[in-house]
Amino acid sequence: MTEPFNALRTQLVEAATAFAAGPSAVPEILAGIVDDVDRALREELEIFPVCHHSPASGLAMVRRLREKQPKVIYLELCEDLQPLLTELRNCKLPVALQAFASELDGFPKDWGPLSIVAPITEASAEYQAIAYALDTPGVELVLVDRSTDHVFQWEPQEKPAAAGSEDAEADLHGDAVGIEIGDLRPRFAELEEHLLHHGKVRHWSEWWDQYVEQPLAGADHATYRQVMVLIGSLFRRLSPPDARRVRVDEDRERYMWTRMRQHLAASGVDKADCLYVCGAFHAASRVAEFGTADGVTDFDISARTATKWLYGLIPSSHSAIEAQFGLASGSVSIAAATWAKAVTRSRLTPFQLTGQQGTRKRAAKALPAAAGGAAEPVADRLSGFLASPPALDGLDEEELLGWCVDIVRLARRNGYLASTADAIAVFETSILLAGMRNRARPTPYDFQDAAVTCIEKETVPGRRDVRRLCEILLGGDRIGQVGYDALPPLARDVYDRLAPIGLDLQRNTVQRALLDLNARPELVPCSQLLWMLRYLLPDGAVRPIMGTRRLGERSIQESWDLAIGKHQRVVIELGYEGVTVEQVVEQRLRRSVWAQDATAAVALRAVEDSILFLGSRRFTDELGARAVELLAAERTVDDAPEVLRRIRRLLAHYRATEPTLPAWCESFVTAGYAHYCTLLPTVFVDDETGVRQVAAMLGFLFTMEGLALSLGCDRAQLEIAVRQSHPESPAKVALLWSAHHQLGLLPLPELRARCAALLANPLVVPSFPQYLSGFVQALEPAPKLAPFVVELISNAFAKLPDPVLLPWLPTLITTLRDQAGELVPVLIREAGRTFPGTLAAVDAFVPPWASAKRAAPTSPATPASGPVPAFLSSHPATTDALAALLGLAPAWQPVGEAQPPGSTATRSLLTAHPATTQALAALLTA
Template sequence: MTAGPFGELRTQLVGAAEEFVGPDALGGILAGIVDDVDRALAERLEIFPVCHHSPASALAMVRRLREKQPKVIYLELCEDLAPLLTELRNCRLPVALQAFAAELDGFPKDWGPLSVVAPITESSAEYQAIAYALETPGVELVLVDRSTDHVFQWQPREEAAPAGEHTEDGDLHGDAVGIEIGDLRPRFAELEEHLLHHGRVRHWSEWWDQYVERPLAAADYDTYRQVMVLIGSLFRRLAPGDARRVTVDEDRERYMWTRMREHLAATGADPADCLYVCGAFHAASRVEEFGVDGTGDFVITERTATKWLYGLIPSSHSAIEAQFGLAPGSVSIASTSWQKAVSATRLATFQLAGQKGSRKKAAKAKAPAPAAAPAPVADKLSGYLATPPEPLGLDEEELLGWSVEIVRLARRNGYLSSTADAIAIFETSILLAGMRNRARPTPYDFADAAVTCIEKDVVPGRRDVRRLCEILLGGDRVGQVGYEALPPLARDVYDRLAPLDFDLEQRTIHRALMDLAARPELEPVSHLLWMLRYLLPEGAVRPIMGSRRLGEKSIQESWDLAIGRNQRAIIELGYEGVTVEQVVEHRLRRSVWGPQATAAKALAAVEDSIVFLGSRRFTDELGARAVELLAAERTVDDAPEVLRRARRLLAHYRATEPELPAWCQDFVTGGYAHYCTLLPTAFVDDESGVRQVAAMLGFLFGMESLAISLGCDRTQLELAVAQSHPEAPAKVALLWAARTQLGLLTVTDLRSRCDELLANPLVVPSFPQYLSGFVQALEPVPKLAPFVVEVISNAFARLPDPVLLPWLPTLITTLKEHAAEYVPLLIREAGRTFPATLPAVDAFVPPWLARHPAQVTAAATGSPGAGSAAAGGADRPAGELLRAQPATTDAIAALFGLPAEWREPAGTGAPSNPAARALLTTHPATIEAVAALLGA
């Protein structure tokens, strides 16, 4: 087949394929590519193929719009985003159109929340088309791509919803699904690898800029169209056989052509007056529905019942790069190339009136002129493919300016760069361009040269040289949504923060100092900031001074506000409610009625409702839910959190209310019965920790008087303790403490049991576990603090080092983890027990030893007593040994600082030494063992 304008080209390509590789599939692929180009250009409805964020596409779009002046523009963009386009006038680009859904109906629940974004930059063809349509009277803009609801309808149910890629700079889009026009990138990995290798580039964005973007920037419109369709057809025909992805692509094309035919039929518009803007990949479509005269019978399904919310969010160059897999800095380079090309060609681009951040005035709108008759299609591909592009000369002034500026930026960011580095960068850029067969260094060559010449060893700061090059070549421009385009909640936040007198649209961090005592009118601002801190991501509003808890009211506060940097988060709050208070109530309600709700979370929600909302009705509703959740729990994992929050709420209500709310009384009585029921099981369950059991006992003993006054029976607790038979040493100690609290075990009996444990060699290795249980028992039975100090002291005095030392880290970590509960009790009791001055330590006798005066007297005077030896007894072998070796005794006395004098006690005929008496009194067993070894 050789008919048509591309017949000769088709014959040449097929012949070349047969000559080099023989008659195989390659010839069919090349012929099919030419057929795709022929089919796209022969369509009565003019197809304008684009690549996303491509300056060449934008330049071609501006030229074509001014020449053709179409009356209808069909744009490949989600059709339900159309109402947002007029709000672009109130924004500073780049921004993203967003559709958001938190409550799903018709999708798997684990997909939510769903979010779709479509970023818009000034250097994109779609923005030029939007600006032309909105600013030109009589022009209609129609979005024809699938709705955001269909985006997720066409996702397989067995897969999670696709998520965007998170990076440090790319979080402006979050995990939203990105929708772009002109996704032109090879889907065949081997093809992309081949192109990068032979193009001597590292990333696809660099290849596109070198071999497509720059050559097409100055090409005429026909050449631009044919080359773009050719590339789209090539990537489409060489894509791997992913059946699901192919189906989605073709369904999108069927959807768009169906919508366009419906619009043409409804309005009677002439296809010659219309322009269809789509990605070059979709321009080479082969579906039956293709074209105005398509024959397909594609049926568009109904949307689900999911309620979608729409708005504009800030975007940035780095966010676009991160979400769509572009090379870092590529969008910034494209923006710079666009501005440079517009200045060089003096092309009057289209701009929305009142557009923020605009560097030029919007062109005056004119009514579209009647479309000229379409010129016959001519073959421009043959000449374009056969003729090499004209080499551009080296722009020394531009490259020199880059080299000097990057050195200046590097020095400001900690690099020891100099003028010599600027010269090296200049020469290295030219060298790299020559190695890559380029007549002129590109920004990518320059960035590689800068990294090579400046970043020699390590990065001194948070910005490396490649990041500095991105800043130099255009920077990470961040968009902003204007006040008028904000949802009601965001505008309300800006209005309520107005008394601070800050420009909240700036991306700088503002320090707000508020003296609430001197300026009481700032109290509503403070209240709003605390709610925003609860709702927004960390760092959006950060308190430096001041706090907001139950019963607290700050006199002075200091805040760091980053409202401008977190505009997207504030906008998305508007999807949840009209006011901040409504969003707080919605979040609290969702936390206590969600599938992961627990009694502890419900009590936390009660606290937050008191602090932020002050609605008694809503607080009582949350409290009643907490009672339900506690009764339904079958584990005690959250018992410590429940105890801590319940105590704080009781203290708050007792200080502020004449009586406890009904839900609070129900929580105490229900919790008392609930924990009594679970106590025996928790004592023996290995999965229930000592901390959890201690918290249960703390709830039962701490609220016992209140629970009994509300109708509970103490017998229930006594039966629960009697039915508990733990085996773990720590839980046994807890049980003993509980029985002591109930009066079933005296402290004397408890002391006797501990002495028996220390006297039993088989139990001594596990005694630290008993001691850990006693430390945890300070939660439910704080009156045991003197006994715990006594047990710890005895353990340090009597436990052997192999047992004591491995246990010390456990004791330290336990006290550190629960410092607020345990350490004050122990320190207070130790302060009452031990002497406060160093001289008093020598004569100190612990209270628990003072209860045995005979033993204390024997230790102090050296008289015979339980467990002591008589220092000067002549009938003991130890005494004879010391007297027989006076030199050894004198040496020991000198080590201890005792006088080495011997005297003869009355009634004995043998001399004695005070050092000997001290040794025998302190260590009688050691001396006797030595005497036995020596046969004395």
Template sequence: MTAAAKGVFDPLRTQLQEAAAAFADGPDALEGILLGIVDDVDRAVREPLEIFPVCHHSPASATAMARRLREKQPKVVYLELCEDMAPLLSELRNCRLPVAVQSFATEVDGFPADWSPLSVVAPITEASAEYQAIAYALDTPGVELVLVDRSSDHVFQWEPREPEAPSTDEDAAMHGAAVGIEIGELRPRFAELEEHLLRHGRVRHWSEWWHQYVELPLGDADHETYRQVMLLIGSLFRRLAPGDRRRVRVDEDRERYMWTRMREHLAATGTDPADCLYVCGAFHAASRVEEFGFDGSDTFEISPRTATTWRHGLIPSSHAAIEAQFGLAGGSVSIAATVWAKNLERTGVTPYRLEGQTGTRKSTKKNVKKKAAAALPAPAVEPSDQLSGFLQRPPVLDRLDEAELLGWSVDIVRAARRNGYLASTADAIAVFETSILLAGMRDRARPTPYDFQDAAVTCIEKDTVPGRRDVRRLVEIMMGGDRIGQVGYDALPPLARDVHDRLAPLGLNLEQRGVRRALLDIAAQPELGRCSDVLWILRYLLPQGAARPIMGERKLGERSIQESWDLALGTHQRALIELGYEGVSIEQVLEQRLRRAAYSPQATVATVLEAVEDATLHLRGGRLAEELGTRALEVLASERSVDGAPEVLRRVRRLLAYYRTSEPALPAWIESFVRTGYAHYCTLLPTSFADEDATVRQVAAMLGFLFSMESLALSLGCDRTQLELAVAQSHPDEPSKTALLWAAQVQLGRLSREELRDRCAELLGNPLVLPAYPRYLSGFVQALEPVPGLTDFVVEAVSTAFARLPDPVLLPWLPTLISTLRSGGAELAPLLIREAGRIVPGRLAALDAWVPPWRAQPGPEAVRPVRAARGVALLAEHPATTDALAELLGCEGGWQPADPGPTGAALLGRYPDTAAALGVLLAG
């Protein structure tokens, strides 16, 4: 840099100093800010290592970058992007833009566990300066691309944040809750400044202000003008930023980090700084840290990374996802893509595109000649003051392009008609004229896309939206739409490629977006069974809608012979790619997730048993199911609540049924689980009956486990006395639990049905207890889980209640009963309905003469003689049986017809009580 160039900005300093004195009536902070901005620009312009300031997704930045790269032909390009993302950039040629470079970590080491998973994304579009730099560096021989920004690990080291809930916005969902790294961030951090700019610029949002006052003026500006204006804007926003010390420290540390990395590379390679180009955001280009520049200090120490293992890949992105991620106005990125195409046509600049890039136009022979002609680097030019002329020049009023505006007006009316609007040619004329009117009101000679959008909404939408899309959305689609990127097969991680390979027999293009219907006739084509296995695992791992079964199901011990699926793997490509960060196959990812769920500190017995069931269902059980079953046993032994008892009972029953029908012997873990669970629930039973927090359904599930597993538990060495003692020690106060205890006593033989019926009749006859009687009935209904043999009695009790309860008690209870059965006892309702259908006559004519069975039963005195006489006759007809019974009773001798002495039948005849008991035994 020559001495003559050192004072190029002195005239501008003088003018700004005079302006500050005139406006502020003397030197003050305003003068310091204005002169400081000029100093920042001067410092960056004089830097031997050329700094190229950019704004993210700015067509003006992309156009200026493409022009400068062809002029300068740098040998090294330093890019503001996470340095650990460098290996992925060559895979961009296998993708259709926009896509995002992503760093992903599922298991954290050195960060809080509740931050997991960690994700960092950097979206890339074709109309961005960083893509131009990447394409130039990767496709130009002898050019090196060096990423110099902090690593993904340092992003979370330097920016601790509170755990965030996953985004529910459909547009933002493509990036999820990832931390977005915006290359070239340039937006005021001073809210009052942004509000001032929007108000005086007569615009609605920041994207429109930037388009009107930066994009259009800089679209065809020369290199020095573009660079100095961007440096000026970056310095202005930086000096007027609020004093958030944490954020300022992070910004400055990033700048120290990048300059330290660049000096390390220059020292290691011996590259001349004049042959390098540093691409960064304009906000960071106007830095004032001591490490700034080629001759800056080397006092910054980069902290080591944590032990977290990071995985990297490319995920699809979209214009709407970028706008939602970084707070841009809807449609602004699509409009930027349209402006980028116009800039190329107007300026004649040939952009850089990666060879073989999917979704871009191929270079023509004419373009190739242009590239060859522009290959020679431009001679070095001394920097000059371009800011003074740019700031003093009045805004250029573009001539109205009537043909373009007329085409827009016709197209939006056509689109509105297709979407149900009653639009006509008159509306097209109205949109055309209103666009010009709005532009004039906003001091613009040429309507911008935002003016046209407002005019279309005003003239077409009126007060209703007949279809799915409003007019504003139709304009966005017409201007380019929400372009959605796609990661090509070769750029997918091994897991995603393996999924596509294994689903190839389906014969569907699963890389395309949208829903594809897959029909699997497994009986005719057994090889499709492997595709079915993959689809069921994907249904478990991917978000809802990625793989949705239409026909067919998969349960323990069951396999469908025909299945039908709706597949949208192309739409959910991001989720499939992120599975590749967790493992090399979907089976491995599923195994890891099941282990993570089972060994979580919040894991319950029910969740671990669910993991066992999923492992058996999708991974054929084996070693993993045995390991998770052992884990379920450990959790059961340490659990002190009965909250998950219903789910535990349901899953254990299902697993037992599966093992009994599919395995030669029960696994050791489930035998231990039944044995431990029997003792565990016996111990908790008295406490649960008395605990107000334990619901009747949970206690019923405990009894269901004890009664249904009793035979297996006793065969494994458990003692039934433990259950009897637990029931005897239970003393509930709540009516529904009391009814449940009575049912358990009936099951154990401690209470007869007659005694239970008498207790219910006593409750119905007590006016003080009558309002609480429905709660007893609720307990009896829940008792069908552990004691299904009481179904007929429950039908009797409910019928009696309907007959005898007064309406003020009965009617409020009926909705409660229905809601209880629907929510917590759906499997119990069929038992009651089936039993009621068996008892109640099916014809209306028979209903008048129908007598309920519990009322028509004969008394014990009438039954006993009849049964006794029938029993004696049976014994006389079968002497061998009589002899055996006589021997059992201790009577000596056998059946001797010739002996006039008492025979076995005669002997029993002398003892009618014994004969009656035997008769009842044989008849019943």
């Protein structure tokens, strides 16, 4: 029998040998390409090579399915995704099939969560095959590619690269690994660059549209198959020698052929009634397991791991597909527009799933009777296709004029100063660019370039540039949607529970929800669910405009911006974690407190979230007990400020709502008191521990002291820890002095004297602002020092020289803002009580600390003479009451008379303890 491709093989080898200057691999490569085409076409099981999202592949698939009417379709798609296919009829395309796993068994833990998506569009050949198989009685669809578990089994041990995008609108697939049917693109960078340069195009999508899509749009089945296998073989033979990638590609082919042979043997179906749909790259396979002939050995398929995979459908979009698979922006939208035009022009009726949402309804067309008999013999169609120029379509002036008028109208709406002259310029420039690129008619890419050249000036007046406007004009970024019936139980539960709000939550727009919780109490559960969704979903999906959710607060009215339909993917993925939102919240809180990097602050935040969202006392107590364990195990105090803030808030909440404190709260206070007392001497001298952290520790110890002592803690432990602390940094020294004062070890006059000595020492003056910063932080453990801190700041502003004061002011402001924001109101209130409130009173203002110094006597005065005895004699009621409390009988002597021997007990008391009387007199005469 004569080989059909002998003439083509000989012609290509002779041409390559004649043009090669010396020994070259080109003849061997060209001959191998022809051999690959011959091998693929001779296989008894018909191979249908495709390119993903290619209108030409979709049209060829429709024609072949209507002509052949296969009984079994083998499809290159992960075999465990098969149950999802029937749910496509409940969705609006594009959507993506997804497999998701969060609990890993057999994979490295740091890989999780694992996710795989396979996007489906209406223009793709695989969707046509799926629609035909599911809606045609007696047709079986079999997915034969490796399972999602094997996808990651065959990955190297390092974490698989994420496939997300920085663009939020294009990131509908998240970090999922994309599985693409018909991945047909040069894997050799130099080859792609060479094709783009000589094809006079900017990117691969444009090259494919000009040199493959347009010539093959109307080609017959035999020509289409041979050309696609030829391209797949060319890219395969010119791929870089990446051993791992080549091994994975070949193992996938062995896997698929093994699954097909197993199905053929089990079902007994005739190979002539089967169709194998795969990427053109895999159609040119050279593995030994290729084919269905007798004697071909099967591939040893490894068992799956114990990882539990969850499956579902998520929304996709044109931009998400482009971002995930590295396609040019707008290429999928242009492909969809090309598909719609080609369907209309060819008068083909594509297959569509019954009940499919969001697609144009077409009249059902009965399938013609299948052509019986033996398959057509293989004939060489490549020689004629490669030797003759493609039949190019003529200029469609009506279509191009419509584009030009619409782009000018769209540009004017977006702020461009476009006019009819610009529309004419775009029209002529499109034709000019197409001629320069050897095209008979302008393509959408020529039109894009012409519009950018003629309309876009130096600046973009709005959010969208002209190239983006062209993409919108040619079809836009179509976003798919998963129907209610195809959603997991959690997502359906979310929609059902939010139904009383009265909004269509499946819309892709942002909607405003107004909740009057007093007038409509039935909306309270909706409010609770919205706050949980805000905790679980990313920013923008559920955003509160009015209303808060904090301990001890209850909103009367709430306002929300809801974009759940736009973020449907993340809502669906919540369904992989649990059946209800409450279950997911509980799992995430438990996971956060048992994580390896969990801290006491994280556990306290989880306790607070549990109270706000779940209201389960048992679960909250479990998280609180974990917080006690984490606090006792910590060796640093980096989170001390947050720990103090949260435990204060929780104690206030329980004191206001519960008769007694939970056991875990008492344990946390006692454990924290002992823990911070133990660490206090160390952190005071540790340079890596900040002043804010030490102040928070002291704040915990002093503010929780009463509760801790009532629970059995020993105050001597705190006194010993403070006495053992010997800091060197000025700010920490100030904190230590404040602690001494709080414990009663350092009276206020002595503290004032120490600070005055610092200001009087020229060597210490440059570092005095650091002491002052420490005293400001000391308001956390010792809030009663607020008057003294105001006095100290006033003295610093009055006495510090400008070279020291001015550079320190920005530092003071930033420190107060970043580290002590809650302490600033305390200082402001105290300053408001201290300083005059009017400008006129400023000149006569005398600070209290200055008047106290003037009023203080220089030497002890005897109570027998002076203003004090006169004052007490004229107002004896207070002294008489004090004497009565002490059990003494008051006896008074007129002022000025000599003190007789044997004075009364009252006068003896005042003589022995004059400080109280003098202080009282100073306050009354100020």
